[in-house]
Amino acid sequence: MKYVISSTYDEMSIEAAKYVADAIKAKPDIVLGLPTGGTPVGMYKELVRLHKEEGLDFSKVRTFNLDEYLGLDSDHPQSYRYFMETNLFSHVNIKKENIHFLSGIAEDPNEECLRYEKAIADVGGIDLMILGIGTNGHIGFNEPANCLQANSHLVALAQSTIEANARFFEKKEDVPTRAVTMGVGSILRSKEIILLASGKSKQDAIYGTTNGVVTLDLPASLLQLHRDVTLFLDEEAAAKIKK
Numbered sequence: 001m002k003y004v005i006s007s008t009y010d011e012m013s014i015e016a017a018k019y020v021a022d023a024i025k026a027k028p029d030i031v032l033g034l035p036t037g038g039t040p041v042g043m044y045k046e047l048v049r050l051h052k053e054e055g056l057d058f059s060k061v062r063t064f065n066l067d068e069y070l071g072l073d074s075d076h077p078q079s080y081r082y083f084m085e086t087n088l089f090s091h092v093n094i095k096k097e098n099i100h101f102l103s104g105i106a107e108d109p110n111e112e113c114l115r116y117e118k119a120i121a122d123v124g125g126i127d128l129m130i131l132g133i134g135t136n137g138h139i140g141f142n143e144p145a146n147c148l149q150a151n152s153h154l155v156a157l158a159q160s161t162i163e164a165n166a167r168f169f170e171k172k173e174d175v176p177t178r179a180v181t182m183g184v185g186s187i188l189r190s191k192e193i194i195l196l197a198s199g200k201s202k203q204d205a206i207y208g209t210t211n212g213v214v215t216l217d218l219p220a221s222l223l224q225l226h227r228d229v230t231l232f233l234d235e236e237a238a239a240k241i242k243k
């Protein structure tokens with residue numbers, strides 16, 4: 001595992017964006033796996049700046065988002081599709097047909113998950129997977145559990161995730177309780193993975209991602225089984241691993 005530790009959230013975001021931009025320049029038709037949440041907002045902002053001011057070209061880039069809430073249509077302001085439109089897609093020259101998402105309103109979510117896995121396989125897999133991490137160590141919506149699903153699947157959100165995400169909704173009751181998400185296998189099959197984490201609340205999860213123990217109690221610890229993972233952290237998130 002490699003580490004890029006920055007003193008602030010803003011610096012971390014710029015470092016991560018630079019890394020992604022370099023990957024796009026090296027392979028203009030790169031297949032990216034993309035996260036949502038509070039953490040990647042700064043990275044997306046910098047990628048938009050790099051597009052507008054330095055001509056970073058998204059015209060051939062292909063993307064697969066990690067997850068989506070079940071029951072939210074793509075134009076629902078709290079859907080992850082909407083998040084991606086407002087934070088990245090509508091500001092850069094990415095082609096609509098190159099954007100891929102698990103639908104939150106598919107009639108048959110299990111069929112939808114099979115379709116998604118096939119779509120990923122059809123483009124030759126994900127080149128660069130970008131992840132955030134939950135305070136409970138989830139990646140995508142792969143929550144701590146006795147067993148984890150390898151492929152994309154329907155999932156019930158952990159109570160701690162519902163509580164953490166309530167800040168984006170008017171009230172906690174509005175947070176969907178289920179989602180569709182890539183599985184840990186979908187993530188680990190990516191050629192390269194980067195993970196972003198910022199702030200004290202992520203210290204324990206980052207420690208568990210790096211301490212040499214692989215456990216389903218902390219799904220991100222499985223990243224230790226992958227040969228090309230880089231963590232982009234700020235000082236607070238990195239505090240326990242630096243000791």
Ligand code: PGA
Pocket residue numbers: 036037038039040132133134135138139140
């Ligand atoms: P956050 O969420 O970036 O909003 O902290 C990360 C996650 O839950 O994966």
